[in-house]
Amino acid sequence: MSRSRRIRHSLLAVLAIPLVAIPIATPALAVAAVGATKTYAAESGPGYGYGYGGSIESYGGGAYGGGIVDPYRQGLDSSTATVDSEPATEAESAGVVLINTTVGYGTGQGAGTGLTITGDGIVVTNHHVVEGATSITVADPSTGETYAATVLGYDDVHDVAVLQLEDASGLSTVATDRDAATQGEEVTAVGNAEGQGSLSAADGTVTDPSTAITVNNEDGTAAELSDLIQTDADVVSGDSGGALLDEDGEVIGMNVAATSGSAEISGYAIPIDTVLDIAAQILAGEESGDVEIGGSAAALGVQVDTTRSTLVVGVVEDGAAEAAGITEGSTITSVDGTAVASIDDITSVLGDHEPGDEISVSWTDAAGQAHTATVTLGEGPVA
Template sequence: MDVTPPAGYPGNTAAGGPRREPTTPFGYATAPHATSGHVRPGHHQGPQGQYGPYAAGQGQYAPSGTWQPRPYGQQTMPQPPSTTGTPAKKQPIGWIIAAATAATVVSLVTGGLGLASLAAGAFQSVAASSQVTETVPDEGGQSFRAPGGQPGPQQATPDAATANTRSATAAESVGVVDIDTELAYQGAAAAGTGMILTADGQILTNNHVVAGATSIVVTVVATGEQYDARVVGTDATNDVALLQLDGASGLDTVTIDDDGGAAVGDAVTGVGNAGGTGGTPSAADGSVTALEQDITVQDETTEAGKQLTGLIQTDADIQSGDSGGPLYDSEGEVVGVDTAASSGGTDIDGFAIPIDDALSIVDQIRTGVETDTVSIGYPAFIGIGLAAAGAAQTVPGAVVGSVIENTPAASIGLAAGDVITGINGAAIDSAQTLTATMATLEPGQTVSVTWTTASGTSQTADVTLIEGPVG
């Protein structure tokens, strides 16, 4: 079924690690985080997985635990965050949907405040130092803004002042959390929303809210308490993630609908961390306009489409930063997970994952068993950036484009221009082979890496893989 307006995902935030003072995110004013409550000590063990196709404009982390530059413009390889200087600025995340003839096409705005600043969800993370925005019209004449001075995934930026929203009530805030993420290797930060499922701190959110995060901090909206969080599992295909708060207990949860879900015409309210500002959530009232909607979220840097299916469509004005937040019915029960929204024009259409579909994925994650779409925990990470396709090389293998400081690759002396030719004695003849091989490995595992230096010398060394950001 055709859906005309383009849509986007609201943002996400990073957790774990040292807390940064909030700064003004792209397109929004950011309020200080709550100081009440407590912060549980978290454990940040380096990048925990791969950066998916919606990573920052500077490049992306491949599933192999390597960093792959995007195929556009000049690339700046990511470096670990400095301990001094200006903190990364957060941006709300949101998917952008561009109009299409059959399925709605969405431009990914990556995660959190660094991701897209569109409605419910985003897959685009923006370089923290970048403040410049560029207006890019889509084929339908709607305007999308690509953050930063570098080319990147386009992101729609609806005007929060014109959105039909209000402050959420105390009842609507129960069980809602703000999710702040740090994307250390991208020098960025992001913000989004989540829902408390259990009293001990299991949190449901969108995958794109935590994609690329090297640390995650979750704030319970109703109390201001803050917790470090870790990813239990993700389903990037269906855009669902389950987090676990460190040391949480006695938390109030959201109330899940148990009487059949949403129907066309039902009154609904989308609640979330609109704009990534924190504090009292934003609430957008509307009604269900369609069910079983299919949309295609598109990464503008690769022109690759990602389809989400079976979504609830609503005319509620879902905003950037709302991603992962609840879509309530008239009884205050959760019927969906705010995930995407349209922008450009006078009307905004929101899209939500039906709560039953999301909880089915959560149940699979809780088993600890991976499937074709569900990943458990964090992927192995070696810490290199792959060179762009077509890079000159003298031997078959995966060409190193950059090496990230303080990673296994740096510890053994890998350098830009080197070619990885083997892992544990198995031949690596391309970047794709390296990606596939890394996907079979686990953080903490020691592997043998063979490579040929730029000068033609073959070397082999053992390294212990670390956790990388989830994708």
């Protein structure tokens, strides 16, 4: 299954993001999730996101930030890594789709990969591919059709999410093999490498059928992904959620991570048996353990200055706050009858609600006039 052509991929990195300094170079031999390559536009005010139900750090996949590598903000170090891949064949592409996200209500974009498991548009991918998304589209490269998608549920501990494509039918699906991977078996990693908008395939072998990796959270804690398939296939940024195929062309794993900053790349995949079990629980609506049903948190639709209490520095167009008349320069004083003095207070209250809930909000405008209104909460970014 060797391929003779070697392709060098360029480094994809974030140009700017509020309150976070992003180095360009990747640390040697670091393990990174390889999900959606993401870029961000600069924002004028700090604290963007808390009023939507999550912090800006979650847009970057918080479990993969800190001292390891944030996959959304950094790619392979192109000075050392030469990637061995070529365009995926029709057979390798069957059921594999391209995922594109809008992040932060238009402040950023992302690109990753997914696996279609039912003809009516159920797709599995990594949670970190869609985390923080305010809209998701999925393209089927075999037909050229593009679908809006919603998150039905996710397991952020095992890094799996399930999407439903709107108005989808008759889609090609992936063929899967639930048997455990074996040492030395030949594999091919297929995905939207570097977010290029088409599928690439990289060949390799299984170097460890069951291993664990540790990544650092931005809050200083650590998270572990265990029971992963390790390969020497050249898995890169954008491949997350893609297929790890065996020599029969069946999916045995879903790409999730890779080493970076080294000439030799190790890729990691979640066994497809684990992915399908989590998907079945989500589709059954069983919220338990690490599984959450639904994707988006309730959103008030304000941008709050994290350094100045609950001062509103931005309002989302057509959001709940705008409908209530909340404007920039206002200070939110209570949410759902609970006095709030910080963004943590607002987030805590919103965490007890779902999109569509009606709650009361009180605020003082820039002129010092007090107001109270009932608002219908919207949908925030994917949690």
